[in-house]
Amino acid sequence: METRRIDPVNCSVARALSVVGERWSLLIVREALDGARRFGEFHSRLGIARNLLATRLETLVTAGVMRRVPYQEPGDRQRFAYELTEQGRALRPTLVALLEWGDTYLADPQGPSVIVRHRPVDDAISCDEPVKVILECAAGHSRLAPEDVCRTPGPGARFVESS
Amino acid sequence: METRRIDPVNCSVARALSVVGERWSLLIVREALDGARRFGEFHSRLGIARNLLATRLETLVTAGVMRRVPYQEPGDRQRFAYELTEQGRALRPTLVALLEWGDTYLADPQGPSVIVRHRPVDDAISCDEPVKVILECAAGHSRLAPEDVCRTPGPGARFVESS
């Protein structure tokens, strides 16, 4: 029996992973979300090899996740820092989801080392409560279980035959 | 000036990525969420090398993400299939987050190839609306922007000095 399935290769998950799925990429984004900006900061925080950090940063800049910006400390020459673009900051939910999953199933016996809290940059509504990632549908059904969702073809779907 | 920061190495994101951060791992989980169960299904859907698929499945089983279950087709000998554990299904939000990010920033010109919908397995409340991943705090503030959250130390936090 032949069935048609959504082509697994033409998928945004695969495309997303081709940008941030390499080793270190998401950790670099995480450190950037936590304030790292300079080559040496990423290097010492993560312990990543320097050449690899250089190529990862270049990849992330090329992909539009980060931006290379000049800076100059007083009494020093101009150097370059790396900051997230809006596209890069949009990876926050992905990282929170991974963090939650790790906390739940690969927990440190001491408990989580990091808690994400609701604390805006401008401190306007600083409720400080822990933040979770949840699935919500357009009809407003919230906190959906993983079993309550399924994948359906979208407008850009390609199909493959399978036995 | 010395400051104390949360040790970036002792973090659930890093631990999560050590399990599902290798190339192919998340795509294998995605296919499993979409119903793939057998070695050959994963192989033909993803085009991953067979030896690598074998080691990935073994890694995922060892990590508790998948489970190796015997099955037997009529008139065939016993073989093994792979299915997600609860721990594995819990990666759904991570994959939805990645999918959304890919749809938003690396879109196919035709539009998304996959839409995740609210459709329970048991069809009880099948509203069928598209599903999104959102950040929500314990006080009920919903749809938080990436800028409105920050990382704080948890009970298991280790610290490192930095200049």
Next chain:
DNA sequence: CTTTATGAGTTTAGTTCTTCAACTCAGGTC
């Protein structure tokens, strides 16, 4: 009872990716 078919791997050889350490480069300080 020998041959062929099939799904699920394993082996092997070649290529690519990571790591680590040493080196370069462009200023600034002494």
Next chain:
DNA sequence: GACCTGAGTTGAAGAACTAAACTCATAAAG
């Protein structure tokens, strides 16, 4: 001019990935 620093680059060794051929157990066909 000699030395220091942050930001990379280079190169060699090791680990990971790819692709294709091979094995293995069983079932069905002849």
